Amino acid sequence: MKLLTxxxxxxxxxxxxxxxxxxxxxxxxERWEEDRTQVFTSDEVTMAELQWxxxxxxxxxxxxxxxxxxxxxxxxxxxxxxxxxxxxxxxTDTDPAAESxxxxxxxxxxxxxxxxxxxxxxxxxxxxxxSVRELSRSIDKMPLRQQEIADRRxxxx
Numbered sequence: 001m002k003l004l005t006x007x008x009x010x011x012x013x014x015x016x017x018x019x020x021x022x023x024x025x026x027x028x029x030e031r032w033e034e035d036r037t038q039v040f041t042s043d044e045v046t047m048a049e050l051q052w053x054x055x056x057x058x059x060x061x062x063x064x065x066x067x068x069x070x071x072x073x074x075x076x077x078x079x080x081x082x083x084x085x086x087x088x089x090x091x092t093d094t095d096p097a098a099e100s101x102x103x104x105x106x107x108x109x110x111x112x113x114x115x116x117x118x119x120x121x122x123x124x125x126x127x128x129x130x131s132v133r134e135l136s137r138s139i140d141k142m143p144l145r146q147q148e149i150a151d152r153r154x155x156x157x
Contacts, residue, residue, distance in 0.1 A: 029053065036084035039073075042093035042100035047120060054089040055123075055139065056116040060108035064094040068111040072129035079132025086139045087118070087148075118144055 028045050031038065032054065042058070050056055059076075061069035069092075076083065076090060083090070093100050093108075106114050106122065115124040115135065124138055139145050 032089055036087075036089070037080035039090045039092060042091055042102045043098060045089070045091055046101060047105065047116070050089060050116075050118075051120050052118050054087050055118055056091050056102075056114075057083070057088050057135070058091045058093060058102050058106060058114045058116065060092075060103065060106070060110075060112045060114070061094045062096050062110055064092075066094075066111050068129055069094065072111075072113055075129055075131050079136070082132050082136050086136060086145065088115075088135075088139070115139070117142060 026034075027049075028040060029049060032040070045056070047056070057076075059069060059072050064070075073092070080090075091102065093102055096103065106112070106125075108114070111127065113124075113126045113130060114122055115138065117123045123142060124135075140149070
């Protein structure tokens with residue numbers, strides 16, 4: 001299990017390293033629309049470009065080797081489609097020295113997960129990993145999400 005997790009993180013890291021090259025060809029939103037299950041780094045995405053379009057789920061740690069960070073990412077990996085259905089974009093930030101916009105705004109201390117609503121307000125901050133089920137329930141209670149569900153029902157989707 002540990003080896004599988006290490007291999008998965010090695011593959012993810014190599015993909016993330018190539019992401020800036022890919023980002024030149026398309027915007028983050030275009031890439032996210034093509035595949036809503038992919039994970040972005042905090043240096044790729046700004047808060048302003050996501051407002052009213054997506055719910056950022058930002059996972060912070062001081063290093064990608066933090067066990068809580070790895071546990072959270074493993075938990076998210078099991079339910080990416082559920083999160084995509086709720087317009088969640090996953091953003092990671094594991095470099096405190098980079099002082100990203102996300103880190104400056106949300107001020108994490110070590111590991112932290114933060115869910116930001118489409119309106120740009122912080123909806124949830126957690127110092128421990130959460131399951132996709134817990135996140136989905138929290139999102140489904142948000143007023144804007146309730147409206148999205150009602151609109152889909154009205155359209156018969």
